[in-house]
Amino acid sequence: MTRKAAILGAGVIGAGWAARFALMGWDVAVFDPSPTAKATVEAALDRARASLPALYDSPLPPEGRVTHAADLAGAVRDAAWIQESVPERLDLKHTLFQEVQAHCSPGAILASSTSGFTPTELQAGAQRPGQIIVAHPFNPVYLLPLVELVGSGETPRDLLAKAEQVLDSLGMAPLTIEAEVPAHIADRLLEAVWREALWLVKDGVATTGQIDDAIRLGFGLRWAQMGLFETYRIAGGDGGMAHFLRQFGPALKWPWTRLMDVPELDEALVQKIAAQSDTQSGAHSIAELEAMRDDNLVSILRVLKDRNAGAGAVLRGHEAGLALPAPDPDTPAMPVTLDRQVPVTWVDYNGHMNEARFLQAFSNACDQLLHWAGMTPEAIAAGHSVFTVETHIRHLDEVQIGDRIRVKARVIEGGGKKFHIWQELWVGDRLCATGEQMLLHVDLATRRSAVPPDRIANWLARAKAAHADLPWPEGVGRAVGQRA
Template structure:
């Protein structure tokens, strides 16, 4: 039975939570009395369906069931996770918690998306104060994994552990905040940068676009993969952080910032900021900017995943929890099931020809894993190398399409292994790939027999697959017509 999450407030943040849970297989119940709630959430779900699965090289769990409910009690009854994302008004939040706790499961987690309130403030009038915690995410919630998880002195650590487990299970990164503080951790940094940026615009030092360029062309890229302190540690050279502080510490007393000063948001300053922002990106709709943002995030996050760095390490770890187990190997088996990410598409707006080989290579790797080519086996000095490939391109595949591969063993004799992969998009056969592999000793970098148990398993698979005949296209070569 699917797990159930209740989402109270289906706006930008609440809708992002709904998409995250839904695409990770949870049933999601939404309460939002706004007349446009369903329409807005539907549009966000379409973006999320095109974005979140593209981060992964395996298929996500089957999508859960989405339902909208006219009352809070209907939405939260029996829910394991309750996420509140209503406007930042303390009285409104407390009133909502009173209604929720009257009907919800006493063991459910009630998380608040609040940007600034502390758990103690939220728990003020609660029947069960320890049940309410801060779970502050970042937009878009369906892509960015960070969640600031904050409890109070009334929060049972067991509930925080449970919340952390749930968040990790849906691919998020819970950052447990050690102490209650207004705006938690990340928003305090954002507020500091925002204040300084307002002064720079007000004083005519920089435009909104120039400030954004300073971030996205420079330190923003460093922060995205190293954070603040690690970036400065590197800046200190071989002597590290201590040298950096010795060198730049004195500048803290220099007038480099107006951090504690806040410019008055006069109509003149607001107009200046709005006009500059319109000139910067007003030619794009918000939906177009969101699509651009998501595509850029996917590309950066996938790059970091390949290196197991920063957010990429979170993605890789979560992907390992949803990677399929080995199926029946004695029949042609599905070895790939995934979406086509944005960085696989070429100037013709379909899957680049090199990515067909990537997909087939991923299918091959999955098969090899199932027959024993594990990281430990590779570390022991054995592996399989591809020595020949033949790919037939039979149909177009577009960005966001779901593809799957079925793999058949054509031959296995000694050091040699011949595989045939059929690549499908829906029910359409869009490509085939035939591979010849040799087992190799990583010590000598030369062909060597696989261990007897692996050789025996592959031989049995090949014998069983003979019953399915030679697939069309096997043994084909390029020839003149």
């Protein structure tokens, strides 16, 4: 069932929301009278299409339809989620919410991207205060999972629960905050760093480039995977957190930070920072920097997913709901065992998908088939698995980054110790590679070949029988360099 989201205000944040909703299959109605709104949304959609699907090893739902509404009423009508991302002026938001509530469904979620205002402030004077909540995302919204979710005493708990469900379904990580404080949590931490950084630049202690290096070559790497407290817990060693705090306590009183007041952001400081930033990053356009940032984030998020750590655990949970449907083993057709977009991390110096990633695709696809056959994490934990003993890959055509690849599989031999599989990798109607593999069922305790459990043997034997009458694939049993 396609659902509709209304995006009110399409700057960087609103456009990011639009892209996230659309790529997760929602229809999106954008309302922003600015003449640049369409271009901003299109740019965000392009960046999201190049990055968000690349986080997943399964296909996303079909993209929703993005339209630009001529008036607010049309945008919010029938919307299940209404996201406000207009400038941070309370009077503006109040006026907007009044008009929204005159036209939207009372059951819709009306969420604000505000970083500064509390729900109570936003709800003041509203027709239905309980409908308005804070859902504060982080740029780029289509890649970063965090959303700070805040309600007030007026907010029904089931509305917050519903909001959490929707955000989960978008692949995001709602962090529901019980207390209303200005700037929620993350921006308070960011503000603190920002002020200190301004002092360091103003006083000539460091340039913007040096401060950025001090972050991304040191603690920034730590914070991509563990936060502040868990990191310090480790530093405290086996003495534990209380030990660390008692040791660290005295240092807290040292006059280290300049944060006792706020630096005057006068024109001289603005110019100083702008000039240093030009020196640091001016060689790249904003679009180039955005692409670099997104490619870096995709790369980091993908390895965190492999490790099931931090934001990668969020991705894993979401991906579990995107798995391909299990085929009936008796169907006389090669099942689709992999369906995915080629991520940027799979590129090589020839600008296309690297040869090793073909084997990764075949390996993942084969794992999917075996999983359907019964080689579940539980079966593996019980000591059953397969080891590949031989592989023959033929590259028939190039595959590009961003291409959607599909792998189909034929069971040539299966049901006993040996498992012989034929795989084809397609982009649309182009056969780009074939992979022929011989695998052995093994006992993980002895690391030697073994007969698979009945359930797995039976499934593979049925698939072999169902595939037996399909045309014999061209290329099976071929050695390297051998002609047809």
